[in-house]
Amino acid sequence: MQVRLKVKRFDPERPEEKERFQEYSVDMPEHATVLESLLEVRDYEDGTLALRCSCRSSICGSCAMRINGRARLACKTQVRSLTAEGADEVVVEPPGNMPVIKDLVVDMAPFWDQVRAVKPWLQPSGPPPEREYLVPNEAMTALTEVMNCIMCGACVSDCTVLEVDPTFLGPAALAKAWRFVGDPRDSDDLARLREYSEPSGMWDCTRCNMCVQVCPKDVKPMDLILKLRAKATHAGVTGNYGARHTEAFVELVEHSGRLDEFRLPILTHGKLNVLGQLSDLPVALRMIRSGKLPSPFHKRIGGIKHIKRIFRRFAKQPSGGSH
Amino acid sequence: MRYAFWPGCVSKGACPELYTSMVRVAPELGIELVELYDGNCTGAGVISEHSMETADALNARNFAMAQRLGLPLINICSTCQGVQSLAQQRLRKNAQLAARVNETLADEGLQYDAEAGLEVKNFLWVLVEDLGLEKLRGLVKKPLTGLKAGPFYGCYILRPESVLGYDEHPDRDHYLERVIEAVGCTLVTYEGQDKCCGFPIMTINKKNSLAMAANHLSEAQSEGADCLVTPCPLCHLNLDAQQPDAAKYATVEGLEVPILHLPQLIGLALGIDAKELRVDRHVISTRKVLSRL
Numbered sequence: 001m002q003v004r005l006k007v008k009r010f011d012p013e014r015p016e017e018k019e020r021f022q023e024y025s026v027d028m029p030e031h032a033t034v035l036e037s038l039l040e041v042r043d044y045e046d047g048t049l050a051l052r053c054s055c056r057s058s059i060c061g062s063c064a065m066r067i068n069g070r071a072r073l074a075c076k077t078q079v080r081s082l083t084a085e086g087a088d089e090v091v092v093e094p095p096g097n098m099p100v101i102k103d104l105v106v107d108m109a110p111f112w113d114q115v116r117a118v119k120p121w122l123q124p125s126g127p128p129p130e131r132e133y134l135v136p137n138e139a140m141t142a143l144t145e146v147m148n149c150i151m152c153g154a155c156v157s158d159c160t161v162l163e164v165d166p167t168f169l170g171p172a173a174l175a176k177a178w179r180f181v182g183d184p185r186d187s188d189d190l191a192r193l194r195e196y197s198e199p200s201g202m203w204d205c206t207r208c209n210m211c212v213q214v215c216p217k218d219v220k221p222m223d224l225i226l227k228l229r230a231k232a233t234h235a236g237v238t239g240n241y242g243a244r245h246t247e248a249f250v251e252l253v254e255h256s257g258r259l260d261e262f263r264l265p266i267l268t269h270g271k272l273n274v275l276g277q278l279s280d281l282p283v284a285l286r287m288i289r290s291g292k293l294p295s296p297f298h299k300r301i302g303g304i305k306h307i308k309r310i311f312r313r314f315a316k317q318p319s320g321g322s323h
Numbered sequence: 324m325r326y327a328f329w330p331g332c333v334s335k336g337a338c339p340e341l342y343t344s345m346v347r348v349a350p351e352l353g354i355e356l357v358e359l360y361d362g363n364c365t366g367a368g369v370i371s372e373h374s375m376e377t378a379d380a381l382n383a384r385n386f387a388m389a390q391r392l393g394l395p396l397i398n399i400c401s402t403c404q405g406v407q408s409l410a411q412q413r414l415r416k417n418a419q420l421a422a423r424v425n426e427t428l429a430d431e432g433l434q435y436d437a438e439a440g441l442e443v444k445n446f447l448w449v450l451v452e453d454l455g456l457e458k459l460r461g462l463v464k465k466p467l468t469g470l471k472a473g474p475f476y477g478c479y480i481l482r483p484e485s486v487l488g489y490d491e492h493p494d495r496d497h498y499l500e501r502v503i504e505a506v507g508c509t510l511v512t513y514e515g516q517d518k519c520c521g522f523p524i525m526t527i528n529k530k531n532s533l534a535m536a537a538n539h540l541s542e543a544q545s546e547g548a549d550c551l552v553t554p555c556p557l558c559h560l561n562l563d564a565q566q567p568d569a570a571k572y573a574t575v576e577g578l579e580v581p582i583l584h585l586p587q588l589i590g591l592a593l594g595i596d597a598k599e600l601r602v603d604r605h606v607i608s609t610r611k612v613l614s615r616l
Contacts (some may be wrong), residue, residue: 160519164534204528206535207368208519209405209482212557220483229372241527249369253381257363259332267527283564286606287337292564294336299465302361306431310384314377 003028003037003079004089008047010100018102021091022046028079034090035063036073038050040106049104058216061152065104067232071154071214088284091117095157099168110166111153119195122180125187139184146179146224148217155211155221171211171221178224181231193232202228203242244268254311257301261294325452326397327389328356329407332364333556334399337508337564341556344586345399349602351593352454352462356397359388365406369522370480371539380411380424386441387433395442396572398447399586401555404445408486411440431444445480446585447554451498456505464594466507469615472588473511473548474499474537475562477555478519479583502585504551511548515539521597522561524614530572537563537572540580550581550612552588561582564606581609591616 005024016198017135022228026040035053053063056075063074068087082090100104124133155171162168169177177196181184202225211221233243248267252260269276286292301307348426349356349436362385364370389396397528398404414421414437416493421437428434435441446454450459480487481496483518489495495516503510540562543551553559562569563582570578583591588602591612602609 022593144465152510157429160424160525160535161531163518164538165528165531168531196468198526204524204531206519206521206523206532208476208478208523210519213482213484226372230374245526246373249367250373250377252372253364253366254579257361258335259364259367261332261336265526280526283568286567290564290606292337292606301363303431304386306428307381309430310380310427311377313423315374322508 001029001030001032002026003032005041006091007038007048007103008093009103010094011048011104017296025226030080032079033075034067034072034077034079034082034092037079037090038074038092042149046140050101050102050105052105059150059266060144061150064095064152064157064216066095066157068098069090069191071095071157073152073154073216076216080186092222095153095154097159097162097170098153106153108153111170111172112154113158114170115151116175117169118173118177119192120176120180122183123188124185133185135184138180142182142227143179145177145219146182149175149219150181150217152216154214154216158168158210160208161204161206165200166220167303168204169196174205175219175221175224177202178228181228182193188232190235190237191226193235193237196228197232197237197240202232203240203245227263241268244270252313252316254296254308254315255300257304257307258298260298262296262298271302324353324449324450325355325394327394328358329362329385329389329396329403330358330397331400331403331556333403333560338556338559338584340604341399341559341584342588344584347595348586349595350589351595352450352589353452353530354449355396358457359385360519362388363416364565365403365410368406370391371406371409376420376424378406379413379420380427382407383414383421383424383435383437384428384431386411386414386434387428387435389441390439391433391437395444397444397446399446399554399584400557401445401477401480401553402557403479404443405482405487407443411437412486415440420448433542434602436498436504440475440501445504445554445592447480447498448492448495450502450585450589452492456501457485457587459502459505463592465592465616468509468593468611470508471547471549471615472508472583473513473543473546473551474503474516474560475520475543475551475553475555475556475582476517477553480554481517487586490511499552499554499585503588506588507533508588511543513542513546513548515542520558520561522554522557525561525565525566532561533565535568536565537578538574538577539571540566540569541574544575544578544580548580549615550564550583550609551582552585554585554613556584558582566607567601579607579611581605581607581612583609583612592605 521532
């Protein structure tokens with residue numbers, strides 16, 4: 001099988017050339033992966049091509065890169081699976097949201113800084129037990145997804161928030177944060193939840209699902225961010241815009257069955273937050289001019305008592321596991 | 324084609340023009356809408372970050388209403404679609420949860436048969452899969468040949484693919500392009516068309532939210548789009564109502580990209596008067612669009 005590769009190149013010693021695409025064509029077996037094809041190029045066609053890889057069996061997490069527009073592990077991606085998606089060539093770029101060092105190799109320092117920022121180590125309280133910490137199996141089931149994380153950075157590469165704001169903690173680090181908040185051996189959840197609720201933390205995620213989509217190990221980072229949020233609001237860590245938004249949303253739907261868009265921003269800012277309220281004035285005026293401002297007289301749906309009953313029965317249990 | 328119709332909160336709130344245009348367009352396409360007037364908010368992915376089970380129970384209530392009518396469910400909101408599909412999956416996988424939910428719904432005389440399931444389809448999917456593009460082309464009275472339009476999907480109708488029926492319909496992430504071409508427009512594609520509009524963090528991190536909108540709008544404009552078309556009213560709110568504020572983060576001069584709701588685009592192609600589709604109810608004027616027709 002002839003594999004046509006279009007690889008993004010960048011040579012730090014020739015920064016004036018900027019980034020450019022270079023095309024290669026290599027003869028590969030039918031089942032070849034993108035990584036094998038790239039190694040064929042590097043070993044026999046162009047020794048200057050720089051890329052990272054090690055285990056070749058999607059365990060080490062070294063070879064995450066953008067392949068046909070989406071972050072994937074090169075070793076886990078067969079060329080023919082891309083053909084099945086309708087592609088006639090393989091476009092390979094370095095992972096996004098990280099500075100490029102050379103060709104497909106990026107500087108992972110920002111990634112590790114984010115992970116380090118969530119204090120990814122156990123903080124048990126009290127004297128250590130004589131032998132190992134004993135944990136019941138079921139207490140760890142909520143953590144199996146995140147324990148599969150191989151730190152490849154695919155989620156960080158395609159995160160839509162990091163694209164506009166490099167200070168965001170990002171999906172990998174926040175998933176790791178859940179690893180410890182959800183661990184029964186860790187003692188100070190409240191302190192962690194407060195810290196992760198700061199600006200650039202868990203509430204800055206837009207829930208776009210990109211990280212869920214691209215993760216090669218099915219960690220579902222965004223789902224874990226949602227578990228962090230549920231845990232934080234149920235633990236009373238609510239003094240921030242994100243938590244107030246969720247609480248206001250829940251309160252309004254419980255009250256009338258449908259979202260009251262007039263009151264949602266008011267409650268999210270906090271009723272007494274005059275500056276916050278004023279900041280929405282320009283958009284409110286624009287919406288009034290176009291006849292789009294939601295009515296302040298929000299109607300309840302029929303059968304609202306049944307909605308209230310649903311909330312009474314179910315709303316006390318936070319999403320995800322708890323301990 | 325008859326559907327139980329869940330219009331979503333936003334088409335009854337900040338985007339009334341979406342509701343009006345959908346209700347106007349549907350009969351022209353042979354679509355009969357049986358509205359669930361007492362349906363409730365899907366939770367928009369927000370209630371589930373407080374309590375997943377509450378969100379699932381709320382969605383089951385809407386599903387049960389549609390099942391009682393014996394009709395598939397149609398929505399006009401990418402966010403509703405994603406949230407409904409996820410809730411369906413959880414209710415199907417967790418029989419215990421479904422049983423507890425049904426216990427509560429029984430008080431209202433409702434039951435959701437999670438195993439039998441329910442077809443839940445966004446208007447976009449209905450256009451391509453139920454009506455068919457060939458038939459749509461045949462219904463077009465006024466091909467929009469002068470108009471260059473770009474798609475903007477909204478995250479929840481695209482991701483995660485594993486719950487959104489991509490196994491059966493692998494091209495669902497290209498439907499909007501096909502519909503745009505089917506009504507005669509020149510298609511404009513750009514990198515940000517399947518990314519996040521920024522709406523969910525509008526009040527939480529306004530700067531990021533606006534920067535995201537600005538990036539996509541700038542790209543679309545520099546690729547030559549006269550307008551964008553979206554099946555998601557939340558994306559509409561961020562891309563349209565917030566566009567004047569987003570302009571300060573734009574990478575192009577004079578940012579001005581009108582945003583059409585999907586039923587409005589279809590309505591214009593069917594020859595329905597623009598006023599009836601309420602294209603005047605936008606923050607970014609749609610004059611540019613109308614002048615191309």
